[in-house]
Amino acid sequence: MQLITNNAIYNYNEIDSDIIKGLEDKFNKNLDDIYNYFEYNERHKPTITIIPTKNEWDKLILEIHNYPDGKVPNWLVGLSTDNDEIYLLSIKEYDKTTHKFNEDDYDSAFKKYLKTALHEYVHFIHKKWIKSKGKEKLSIYT
Numbered sequence: 407m408q409l410i411t412n413n414a415i416y417n418y419n420e421i422d423s424d425i426i427k428g429l430e431d432k433f434n435k436n437l438d439d440i441y442n443y444f445e446y447n448e449r450h451k452p453t454i455t456i457i458p459t460k461n462e463w464d465k466l467i468l469e470i471h472n473y474p475d476g477k478v479p480n481w482l483v484g485l486s487t488d489n490d491e492i493y494l495l496s497i498k499e500y501d502k503t504t505h506k507f508n509e510d511d512y513d514s515a516f517k518k519y520l521k522t523a524l525h526e527y528v529h530f531i532h533k534k535w536i537k538s539k540g541k542e543k544l545s546i547y548t
Contacts, residue, residue: 410451413437414492418456422496425456425519432520433527440528444535452530454492454523460502463495480504484522486529494523 409416409426413433416426441447457463467478470487481504483495497519500506507515 412451414451415453416456417453419458419496421498422456422458425497428516428520429454429523432524436524437527440531444531446531446535446538448534448538450490450530450534452486452490452492452527454494456494456496458496458499460495460499463493463499466493483519484526486526486533488533490530492523492526492530494519494526 407416407418407420407423409418411430413430416429418426441449457466463483464478467482467485468476470485471478473479483500483503483505485493487493495503497516500515500519505515505518
């Protein structure tokens with residue numbers, strides 16, 4: 407499925423459709439502050455793809471990064487590329503990572519998931535800002 411909003415172009419499977427509203431709410435509440443932090447007024451939309459399985463995630467990450475042992479770090483659940491893409495592992499697969507949680511803790515885990523997505527969005531803006539200004543600021547906004 408695909409959804410285009412003011413903030414992003416989302417690619418996702420139906421099973422992850424509930425995540426999109428949370429992402430949009432998080433971005434709507436925070437993106438103005440992030441763009442202001444970088445003093446960057448030019449808005450861009452990343453393509454955010456939610457990867458539905460850990461196996462697909464690992465395959466994708468290994469296509470992008472060359473890890474010496476050929477294994478994706480178990481903590482890696484989000485990635486911003488130089489091609490205006492943000493990849494997020496579905497929270498439904500977190501039980502296969504170091505971010506696993508009990509169902510009773512879903513709300514807390516989902517808040518952390520949204521922070522991870524926002525963190526990756528900051529990397530996206532930061533890369534755009536660097537290209538436009540030729541300067542660098544740390545991506546410390548959370």
